[in-house]
Amino acid sequence: MSLQTSEHVDVIVIGAGQAGLSAGYFLNKHQLNYVIFDRGGVAESWKSQRWDSMTLDSPEITNLLPGESPENIQDDLFSTGKEFGKKLADFAGNNEIPVKEYHQVISLDKADDTGLFEVKTSHNGEEMIWTARKVIVASGMLNEPKIPSVSRAIPAAIKQFHSSQYRNAAQMPEGNILVVGSGRSGSAIAEDLSAAGRRVYLATSKVGRIPRRYRGKDIASWTVASGLLDVKTSDITDPAILTEHHPLVSGRGRRGHTISLQMLHKEGVTLMGRLLGYEQDKLLFGSDAVENIRFADQVSASTKQMIEGFINQYGLELPEPEFDEADVPDPDGSSAETATELDIAGSGITSIIWATGLTGSLNWMYLPVLDEQGQLVHVEGVSPIRGLFFLGFPWLRKRKSGVIYGMPEDAAYITDRLTEQ
Known part of the structure; x- marks a missing residue:
């Protein structure tokens, strides 16, 4: 596997689900140069980890993405998983959100000399190092059966x-x-x-x-x-x-x-x-x-x-x-x-x-991001490691943080905090 030369952006977002794409929407508003990596395609879990008849448990009125208006949306209509996955893909395209699909993030570290985050990715047999001053982890911890x-x-x-x-x-x-x-x-x-x-x-x-x-x-x-x-x-x-x-x-x-x-x-x-x-x-x-x-x-x-x-x-x-x-x-x-x-x-x-849930880990992050109980160390999504942020995790800031309804508010909050550092 070959290693290509590194590229630099202002912000790297890891995960192209509703959390990562919501972050991208607000990063566009802040006019920042950024990229989103996902090991699959946009909204991959909605396409590859859902059964055919699956529907969202919450009505469309509570599943609005950033910038969407609740006008003309009935409060008792429910989207299928496939419909919501398409909605996310359309959202990414309509807002020109730069997603690098099928780019597996292998590791995340921070260089002592430059203070830059280093993200190693793998795509089509080639590895690349990307650097950035800010990183938003929007991949979640539940990604393996x-x-x-x-x-x-x-x-x-x-x-x-x-x-x-x-x-x-x-x-x-x-x-x-x-x-x-x-x-x-x-x-x-x-x-x-x-x-x-x-x-x-x-x-x-x-x-x-x-x-x-x-x-x-x-x-x-x-x-x-x-x-x-x-x-x-x-x-x-x-x-x-x-x-x-x-x-x-x-x-x-x-x-x-x-x-x-x-x-x-x-x-x-x-x-x-x-x-x-x-x-x-x-x-x-x-x-x-x-x-x-x-x-x-x-x-x-x-x-x-x-x-x-x-x-x-x-x-x-x-x-x-x-x-x-x-x-x-x-x-x-x-x-x-x-x-x-x-x-x-x-x-x-x-x-x-x-039907026993999902698990996962953040062991690809070579940074002290977890406490002794294996829980994320953060205050409302802001890590004590300068420049590192989390988004889309349950109870990140509020009860709604882990569901679609809470994503626009949390994404706006996190990107605002990001621009302040």
Whole structure:
């Protein structure tokens, strides 16, 4: 692999998703010379890590990119993953954002003598060193499939997939399917498979859920109006809140819908407890399926209680709560399967989908950017290393920092801080 001579720009942005492109929009406003690197294409994860029927969980009105106006956008329309990926690609083109696609960032360091950041990239078998005085890391830390160690004990005859590899029911082998993990991806994939007529077992987990609509408004409207998304990270006193799963809700279908474990059960999905292991041709599960159903129901109830408090505080006149079958609680956990083991042959399971999230690291950054717990060291996205900034990470500045809705505000803030240094 050959090494080409270096090139210099004012700013280097790493990652061409919604965070990196939002940064590019504001860097254009500041008239800075910059480049964005991505190991894939623009919005790569939206094109290569989403299933065919995937929709965004938030309506279009909350997914505006910098410079976009909310006028003439309905608050109950949902984009598919492919549509949003195209929107990002069009955004990059329309704003003439300079993206170097398929440029893998191998390393990021800072030279002691010049004070310049050095970014080594690889593209088509050639390596190059780029230098800049400022760097925005907008790549995130979640970019590799996370699969539990129990997967190694599963017989080779059982085909295994990560949720990022799932596209549709047709790609799956004949037979029944175990989906592990009931977060947003796992629940949506279980629903997709069940709708296609497949028999699905779902290893559940402790994840909250929220109603799609309440008192005549989409739940996203309530989270915005109530200020929930504007809660500052610095005001959080319980660290556990910073790592909570996003609650279940679906944007699939007209106006989206509430998704609950008991709803999946009614659609034919068998609800198991957490997957614990595999021994003697049997899959072993915990007895926590009932607890997981109740927890999700409690989160929905507390969310509606919060909304009612907001309505009362401001004296709003709104329609009464509409009936939502998927939101009806299951206090007895009657939707849960009582068995804690499944015989592979007897259950007919021929494939497993691991909806167990993503992992990754920043070990390509040869800089002291993490603390002893492996967390980013920064203050509202500004690193103590002069000239280094972060964007698009969960809870970077506020609750909304990790979602599309919060990207324009955070990108404007970070690029403003960048120009001040």
